[in-house]
Amino acid sequence: MNKTFNQKAWYFVIPVFVLVAFNAAVPLMTVVNYSFQETFGSNVFAWEGTRWFKEILHSERFHASLGRQAIFTFIILLIQLPLGIFIALTMPKKGWGVPVCLILMSMPLLIPWNVVGAMWNIFALPDIGFLGNSLNSIGFDYNFTQQSGDAWFTTVLMDVWHWTSLVVLLSYAGLNSIQPAYYQAAEIDGASRWDIFRYIELPKMKKVLTLAILLRFMDSFMIYTEPFVLTGGGPGNATNFLSLDLVKMALGQFDLGPAAAMSLIYFLIVLLICWIFYSLMMKNEART
C-alpha cells in the first residue's frame, strides 16, 4: 500500500506559532537580548556577557527585595489559607445564604487592583481614613506612611482582604463536592468534628488547596499594583517588593541591562518554585 504524503496540515499550526511568537517568545527574547548587553541611546548596544546577572545575584538591593518578597508571600499564605478554609467551613451549604455569601465573597475579587490600592490608601490614612483615624483615636500610634511596621500591617491586611475570597471559593467548591454519605459514615463511626475535618474534609480538599496555594503564591510573589498605589514601596524601602524594585530599576533609573537580568532571574525563581510544587503535587497524585 502506498502512503500519500500531504503536509498541508501544517498550515493549520501556523496561526498558533505566530500567536505564541508575538505574545511570548518575541517579548521574552527582547528581555534576554537586553540582559546580555549594555544599552545606550539611539539603538547602540555593547555586549556584556553575564555581567548583569552576576551583579544582580550579588547585589544587596536584590537580596533585600527578594527577602521582603519571600516574607510577604509566606505571611499572606499563612493567614489566607487557614482563614479561607475556616470561612468556607462556616458558610451555609443550602438555602438563601448560599448566593448571598458567594456574592459577598466574590466582591473583593471583582475590584480592579489599583482601585483596591487606592481604597486602602484612603481607608488607612491616619488623619482622615476610617481605619487609620479609628486606630489612632483608640490609642495606637498608627501611620503607615511613616512607620514600616504599620506599612507592612496595612499591606498584609489589604492583601488578606483582597485575596482570601479566592481561597474561600476554592475550598467551598472542594467541600461541596464531598458526598453527604462521607459525613454520615463518619458519624456512624463516632468521629468528632475535628476527625471529620482532618480525615475527610482536608484530604478531599487536597486538590483545590494545592491549586489555591499555587495561585496565591504566584500572585503574591508578583504583587505590584496594590502596594504601588498604597505605599509605593515605602516608607524608605520597607515594602519595596521585587516587582516594585524591578520597575524602579527599569523605568526609574533606565538600567535596562540589569533590569532585564533581574526580570529573568525573577521569572526563573517563580518558574522553579511552581515547577517544584507542581511536580511534588503530581508525584503525590501518582502515588495515591
Place this chain on the structure above:
Amino acid sequence: MSLELKEVEKKVGIETHIYSTNLKLEKNTINVLLGSTLAGKTTLMQIMAGLDKPTSGEIWFNGENVTGKEVQKRNCSMVYQQFINYPNFTVFDNIASPLKITGINSDEIKQRVGKVAELLKLSAMLNKKPDELSGGQQQRTALARALVKDSDLILLDEPLANLDFKLREELREELPKLFEDRDCIVVYATTEPLDALMIGGNTATLLEGNVVQYGKTLDVYNKPDNLTSAKVFSDPPMNIAEITKSGDNFKLVDNNVQWKSNVNIKDGNYKIGIRPHNITTYKEGSNSVEINGKVLISELSGSESLIHFTNGKLNWVSLSNGIQQRNIGEDTKLHMNVDEFLYFDQNNRLVNHG
C-alpha cells in the same frame, strides 16, 4: 433483639417522604427494602440508623425507645452505594477506624481486622489506599468496616449498584454468607427484585413512601398481598389486564382470549397479573392458553429472550428461555401458563394465586 418502627412518618416541608410505617425486624434476619428510586428506602434506613429523626412515630430497639438517640451512641454500621472510605487511610486503618474510636487495644484490633479482611479477600491489600483499589475492593473495604465492629444493626444502601456486572454477581453471592452467623439485624436496600430473591430473608416492598408488604421474601414474591406489591417485585414489569369470570370460564376483557381454571373465586370482574416468564414462545405447564401478539421488539441475551408484543390495547412482555428470534412487526403465537396467574379484585387485592 429486634428493631421496631411504630407509626414512623417523615415529612420534609410539605412533602411526605415516608407515610406512617409499622415494621418489626427480628434478630438474625436479612431484610430487603425493595423499591424504585425515591420509594423511601434511604430515608427509612437513615431513620433506622438515627441519622435522621422521624417527624412522628417511635423507633424501638431491644425494647428500648431509641427515637431521639444519636447515631454515635447506637451500635450500627452502614454501607453506601458510593464507596465511602477515608481517602488518606490505608485499607487496614480504614477497617480499623470504628474500633480505634472505641479504644480497643491494638493487638485485638489487628486480629479482628485481619479476620474480616480474610473474609472479604482483602488481606493482600491492607497497606494500600482506597484510590489504588478497584471499585469492588473499595466496596469490600467499606463492607469490612461495617462488619468489624459487632454492630447490632447493619444497613446496606444499594451496596452493589455502582459495581460492574461481574463484581456485583460475585459480591451478591457472598453477602448472605457474611451475615450468616452474626448476631445482628441486616437491612439491605435495593431497586432490583433479583437482589431480593438471591439474598432471601425477608422483603419489604416499598412504593412512594409506603411499605406495601413485608414478609418472607419468597412469600412476598409468590403471594403478593396486592397488585402494587406484585408490580414492585417484578422485573421485567408484570403484565396486567382486566378479565371477567363466569363459572370456570375466564376471559380477557380486551379481546377474546379465554381459558378455564378451577380458581375458587366469585363470578365478576378481576385483574390478572402475569409475570413475563409465564408467557413463553413454547408450551409450559399442564394448563396453558394461546395468545397472539404483534412483536414490538425482541431482546436476546443468549440464555433468555424478551419479546415485547401488543394484542389490542395490551402492551405486554414475555420472557422465554434460549434464543427466540422474532422480527419487529411479526405476528407470533405465545403461550400463557394459566396455573401461574395472579388474580386481583377491584381493590387490587390478591384473591388467589394459580
